[in-house]
Amino acid sequence: MPEGPDNKPELLSPQEPTPYRVINPLAETPTLLVCDHASSRFPEALGDMGLDPFARRCHLAIDIGAGALTERLSESLGVTAVLAQYSRLVVDCNRQLLDPSAFLVFGDGIFVPGNNNLSDAARKQRSDAIYWPYHKVISDQVGRLRNIGPPPLFVSIHSFTPVLNGVSRSWEMGVLWDADEEVAKIVIEELRHAGYKVGDNEPYSGKAPQDFTVDHHAEGGSLRHAAIEIRQDLIDDDRGVDEVAEVLHRVFDLAAERIGLRGQAKTA
Numbered sequence: 001m002p003e004g005p006d007n008k009p010e011l012l013s014p015q016e017p018t019p020y021r022v023i024n025p026l027a028e029t030p031t032l033l034v035c036d037h038a039s040s041r042f043p044e045a046l047g048d049m050g051l052d053p054f055a056r057r058c059h060l061a062i063d064i065g066a067g068a069l070t071e072r073l074s075e076s077l078g079v080t081a082v083l084a085q086y087s088r089l090v091v092d093c094n095r096q097l098l099d100p101s102a103f104l105v106f107g108d109g110i111f112v113p114g115n116n117n118l119s120d121a122a123r124k125q126r127s128d129a130i131y132w133p134y135h136k137v138i139s140d141q142v143g144r145l146r147n148i149g150p151p152p153l154f155v156s157i158h159s160f161t162p163v164l165n166g167v168s169r170s171w172e173m174g175v176l177w178d179a180d181e182e183v184a185k186i187v188i189e190e191l192r193h194a195g196y197k198v199g200d201n202e203p204y205s206g207k208a209p210q211d212f213t214v215d216h217h218a219e220g221g222s223l224r225h226a227a228i229e230i231r232q233d234l235i236d237d238d239r240g241v242d243e244v245a246e247v248l249h250r251v252f253d254l255a256a257e258r259i260g261l262r263g264q265a266k267t268a
């Protein structure tokens with residue numbers, strides 16, 4: 001591992017990607033997309049974390065299709081998006097750091113050797129290198145958008161596996177909500193209109209305490225928000241991503257309009 005200024009090893013070398021990627025960093029439309037689980041990349045210093053190639057690319061490592069969908073949507077809507085560039089198995093950016101699943105050891109039949117008996121120093125190294133920089137850039141983008149217009153609509157994008165622990169899930173999409181029922185109801189209704197089987201706080205609940213990103217940035221900052229989960233087989237190829245992006249474009253455009261966030265960005 002390369003060494004940092006205090007002679008402690010740094011997790012990411014200067015040649016590796018930054019912990020986050022920002023698309024349209026200067027967009028003025030008051031919507032911010034975030035994708036916590038966009039990547040299956042591991043830092044080189046962590047090798048394969050003891051996982052075989054299947055496990056490295058499965059739904060435990062990455063929300064399959066969610067990054068491509070977020071990217072497509074941010075381009076078509078012309079809005080800012082922040083995407084994590086390292087796997088959730090390195091550190092899960094959508095968890096409180098004290099939650100055991102922030103550094104997942106076992107899930108859906110897969111053991112993650114690289115997270116077994118992880119020391120406090122290793123946890124801190126990963127959170128300092130990836131988790132906090134990712135959340136800081138989200139905070140910075142929220143602050144930038146607040147400075148140029150109304151507080152943005154905060155949209156968190158995830159995908160879920162069709163089968164978990166041997167149980168099939170029939171939902172095609174899920175809208176997770178807790179504090180912002182109005183936006184959630186608009187999104188649920190419009191997605192159902194579009195013909196999708198949509199779970200209302202299913203297959204996961206937005207009221208669950210372990211989610212971090214929406215609670216911290218949107219609920220903590222009093223932003224209007226929605227969190228959406230797409231079943232991964234709907235977005236695991238370009239055609240699927242295009243189709244779902246087109247629908248979500250309409251839905252989030254409409255949601256922004258209904259809550260009075262359309263056309264309000266100040267022009268420079």
Ligand SMILES: [Zn+2]
Nearest residue numbers: 037063158159
């Ligand atoms: Zn996710």
